[in-house]
Amino acid sequence: MGLDCLIDPVTDRYLRSLPSAVPESLRELEREVRQAELPVSSPEAIELLAVLCASRAPRRILEIGTCVGFSALVMHEICPESQIDTLERYPVMIADAKANFARFSAENITLYEGDAAVILPHLSGPYDLIYLDAAKGQYPVFLPECIRLLGDDGMLISDNVLFRGQVCAGKPDTHRNQTIVNRLDEYLHRLKGDDRLITTVLPISDGMTISVKRRNVPREKA
Secondary structure (H helix, E strand, O other), rough: OOOOOOOHHHHHHHHHHHOOOHHHHHHHHHHHHHHHEEEEEEEEHHHHHHHHHHHHOEEEEEEOOOOOOOHHHHHHHHHOOOEEEEEOOOOOHHHHHHHHHHHOOOOOOOEEEEEEEHHHHHHOOOOOEEEEOOOOOHHHHHHHHHHHHHEEEEEEEOOOOOOOOHHHHOOOOOHHHHHHHHHHHHHHHHHHHHOOOEEEOOOOOOOEEEEEEEOOOOOOOO
């Protein structure tokens, strides 16, 4: 979450001046959430998510980290027939997300309230697409469940994996962020090193990954 971008400011301003891929029906909501500086996905992350949803046409989507529901609504608008399950733990965000889902009559979005680490083991796959944009320090905790829930050829998209470039440098801006940087580094190594997945890391937005689950995963690794 957040609006940080890894590319240079001139390129960033130019790219953000181009027409948006966000559906017209959601432009006003996007203006509202960005003006309020809510921790929603960046414009670049949203556009990539929209393109991947359009190209994959997933039947079942899992989102970990609802915030106020903006990214879930983008996926809903791009893939109106998809069933979307989304997880959020913070009551203020949950209330706003529910209001936004009602505002756009998004009946095929199911909101699970609570800690993702507790909820995920109780969900059943397969999901065709999983979007991970939650507590960064918990990414390694969520990964085994994401792989379990992902169907063959399913796609896992992870946001904010470079944490404003601090993961690359290995130097957090504050002592408090050391754990986050360490755990994101662990997450990236596990993603890239897992032969059940094909993963690429993209230096866009705040760093994103796209992972596809291979078919015919050996039983002992499933």
